[in-house]
Amino acid sequence: MNVTVSRELTLSAIDHLYVLVTEEMNLDLPARLRTRIERAIGDSAFEGRSDESITMLAGAPRKITLVGLGKAEALSHRGLRAAIYAVGKTARRQRDKKIGVALCASFPNASLEASTRLAADLVAHSDYKYASYITSAEMKKRGEIACTLVAPASLDRRAVARVAAQSSVLTGAVRTVKDLGNGPGNLVTPTQLAKRAQEVAREAGLKCTVFDKKQIQKLKMGGLLAVNRGSAQEPRFIVMEYVPTGRRPKKTVCLVGKGITFDSGGISLKPGERMEEMKFDMCGAAAVMGTMQAVAKMKLPHRVVGIIPSTENLPSGTAYKPGDIVTTMSGKTIEVVNTDAEGRVILADALTYSTRFKPDHLIDYATLTGACVIALGGAATGLFSTDDELASRLTAAGEEVGERLWRMPVWDDYKDYIKSEWADMKNSGGRAGGAISAAMFLREFVDCPSWAHLDIAGTAWADNETAREAKGATGVGVRATVRFLEELA
Numbered sequence: 001m002n003v004t005v006s007r008e009l010t011l012s013a014i015d016h017l018y019v020l021v022t023e024e025m026n027l028d029l030p031a032r033l034r035t036r037i038e039r040a041i042g043d044s045a046f047e048g049r050s051d052e053s054i055t056m057l058a059g060a061p062r063k064i065t066l067v068g069l070g071k072a073e074a075l076s077h078r079g080l081r082a083a084i085y086a087v088g089k090t091a092r093r094q095r096d097k098k099i100g101v102a103l104c105a106s107f108p109n110a111s112l113e114a115s116t117r118l119a120a121d122l123v124a125h126s127d128y129k130y131a132s133y134i135t136s137a138e139m140k141k142r143g144e145i146a147c148t149l150v151a152p153a154s155l156d157r158r159a160v161a162r163v164a165a166q167s168s169v170l171t172g173a174v175r176t177v178k179d180l181g182n183g184p185g186n187l188v189t190p191t192q193l194a195k196r197a198q199e200v201a202r203e204a205g206l207k208c209t210v211f212d213k214k215q216i217q218k219l220k221m222g223g224l225l226a227v228n229r230g231s232a233q234e235p236r237f238i239v240m241e242y243v244p245t246g247r248r249p250k251k252t253v254c255l256v257g258k259g260i261t262f263d264s265g266g267i268s269l270k271p272g273e274r275m276e277e278m279k280f281d282m283c284g285a286a287a288v289m290g291t292m293q294a295v296a297k298m299k300l301p302h303r304v305v306g307i308i309p310s311t312e313n314l315p316s317g318t319a320y321k322p323g324d325i326v327t328t329m330s331g332k333t334i335e336v337v338n339t340d341a342e343g344r345v346i347l348a349d350a351l352t353y354s355t356r357f358k359p360d361h362l363i364d365y366a367t368l369t370g371a372c373v374i375a376l377g378g379a380a381t382g383l384f385s386t387d388d389e390l391a392s393r394l395t396a397a398g399e400e401v402g403e404r405l406w407r408m409p410v411w412d413d414y415k416d417y418i419k420s421e422w423a424d425m426k427n428s429g430g431r432a433g434g435a436i437s438a439a440m441f442l443r444e445f446v447d448c449p450s451w452a453h454l455d456i457a458g459t460a461w462a463d464n465e466t467a468r469e470a471k472g473a474t475g476v477g478v479r480a481t482v483r484f485l486e487e488l489a
């Protein structure tokens with residue numbers, strides 16, 4: 001959906017007006033629109049309850065739908081997201097071409113401006129579908145819906161202009177992540193991922209360097225090369241760098257993203273059931289790429305570096321094997337006990353590489369462990385950090401945009417889990433505390449006092465459509481990270 005944020009709405013120019021409102025009926029809207037909505041509410045005896053939705057034929061616009069949000073004090077991200085998602089679905093079903101959306105409520109934990117920005121972004125994604133390879137006539141006919149989101153009347157002109165500009169940047173960035181995540185493994189290969197990074201960089205105006213296999217060998221990235229050995233596709237190592245122009249960057253932040261474009265598990269082969277979902281194993285890389293796109297377009301005041309190691313993980317006669325010992329770029333050695341714990345092996349080299357930028361903060365994003373999904377399900381990303389302040393800032397940013405982070409320990413108590421008889425460490429600590437021992441492994445390669453690891457294995461994609469989002473890649477990471485970077489002094 002193409003969303004424009006505006007202070008006005010010409011009712012005769014749209015076919016369907018959607019009004020999302022709480023029981024308090026606080027209509028913070030331009031006067032004429034407000035009068036029209038008050039009349040619709042009066043005519044329909046609408047009360048704003050959370051289970052209430054009334055569509056009426058209205059003249060100009062042809063239809064008005066009133067959607068209840070319940071009591072304002074009980075309003076949650078879940079509730080508002082569900083209401084917004086329902087707007088997109090209804091608009092599709094009813095073949096609306098031009099719609100207006102009046103959201104008369106705010107997201108919890110967010111300012112009115114931030115809240116309006118998030119709403120515009122979510123409305124834009126409310127009818128998202130990855131349909132590049134659906135050839136039916138119906139899908140070909142599917143045009144884009146034009147939506148005008150009416151900004152709250154109490155937001156001033158400048159704030160509305162900011163919201164309009166920034167929300168479209170965020171929407172584009174989240175779309176980059178979703179399209180890459182949903183893209184199939186035969187098309188989103190490491191080479192293609194790197195090409196996409198270059199496109200994003202060109203369009204957003206940032207620097208992008210792509211290392212091929214020879215250059216990766218020169219850098220002695222033994223982890224990335226080991227995982228790549230089973231694949232016929234060359235690995236890529238992608239570095240995107242944004243530096244603010246005309247001023248000294250306030251901070252340097254490195255973002256590292258796991259880019260396994262397909263994970264079969266390698267010789268430690270995964271079960272066949274749902275293996276197709278392993279095309280999503282590059283969602284960390286996609287989140288970094290989308291964030292870089294947004295950061296450059298929003299011209300944030302920090303130097304931000306996105307680092308993406310990318311390869312497939314497949315079994316073959318040349319594949320790395322359980323029992324192998326691998327020397328990483330850092331010089332540290334890894335005993336491979338499970339080839340399916342490959343994400344951390346490639347991230348090891350990327351974390352080492354990040355030290356050359358001397359970052360103030362280092363954050364990595366990875367669909368790292370099934371254990372994190374067992375612990376937290378799909379409701380929260382696992383957060384592991386050596387810096388309490390960074391952890392609380394990231395958590396607060398996440399709360400504001402509806403991306404929950406839940407902190408897990410990185411205590412030395414877990415260090416024994418990855419102790420190896422034959423090398424400096426082994427790449428899997430077994431099932432118990434699996435998400436934590438994976439984080440402990442990463443920590444061995446971190447040389448930055450302020451580090452956070454986000455295990456997005458449960459949040460990067462939805463197995464099925466829910467009341468709040470479509471099946472497939474969710475775009476998790478971008479909104480929270482951008483919010484964090486905006487607030488970073």
Ligand SMILES: [Zn+2]
Nearest residue numbers: 263340341342
């Ligand atoms: Zn794996």
